[in-house]
Amino acid sequence: MFSKACEYGIRSCIYIANQSLNSKRPSIKEIAKEVGSPEPFTAKILQKLVKNNIIESIKGPSGGFFINVENIHSIILRDIVFAIDGPGIYKNCGLGMKECSEVKPCPIHNQFKIIKNGLKEMLDTTNLHQLTLGLENGMTFLKTENCDL
Amino acid sequence: MFSKACEYGIRSCIYIANQSLNSKRPSIKEIAKEVGSPEPFTAKILQKLVKNNIIESIKGPSGGFFINVENIHSIILRDIVFAIDGPGIYKNCGLGMKECSEVKPCPIHNQFKIIKNGLKEMLDTTNLHQLTLGLENGMTFLKTENCDL
DNA sequence: TTTATTAGATGATATATATCATGTTAAATA
């Protein structure tokens, strides 16, 4: 569903939000480690998020990435998905037709519309703060593989 | 969501089912034209569907592809999706974690589960015959682009 | 001012998917 970049991007934002709530500014290296993503690719993704005003960055010895607390409450999943993958996920035809519409629908148009509406609902109503809660109390995780074994 | 191969595959099956109901056996060339897909790639996809017993084929001058009428009523979208893309769509984590589960859930696990259940519902309950109905009465389409302009 | 650290930028490489090309095999027909 989401591109790999988008998956890493969402997980990174959740981690950064959680660290920001504890007044910390994690580095690319740290974020990549916690998320389980390749560092150079994570850097690229984070830069895109900065460009799109989802997260903020500071260069230098005490630099890193952070999100203001107000933003943690207002940034929703849709913001992140649109920044990385664009708006296609809300518009694209389930069977890959270039111009599927209500006027010229594909055979699964109406059923797929229900799926898309459910997805839209989730992306439009889930903010970063909600996503940090589970992380904070150890009920949710950003990576499960343990390469340290 | 679905791979390009899977999108073409579903559309091809709907077209073949529709033609089979009219006792016709369309060729690769015809199917690719009606679906708007590249012929060699469509051939490859169709062969995979034959291997997985979704459709049947006949070689030779009056050959082509077809689906028995009983099968048109019993083949569901899930069969086609599993044949081409595998079962991942039902299992994979929304945020790309390799081993997301109820025990170690990702931050969107429960919300995404609702989306996945909706998708599963659609794929498990939609058979090919239903999908031919709209096509037959001109209410649904398999391609919308017209390259003949 | 220099050094160290960090993000930023950009091009290169790897990998997976999509698409193309060519030859082989099977089947019907004359």
Next chain:
DNA sequence: TATTTAACATGATATATATCATCTAATAAA
């Protein structure tokens, strides 16, 4: 039997995404 048509098989190429590599710019601290 030869010819034609169609599916089948397999390798090659193109494209998009994922990942890597290297250098530059910004910033804090000594």
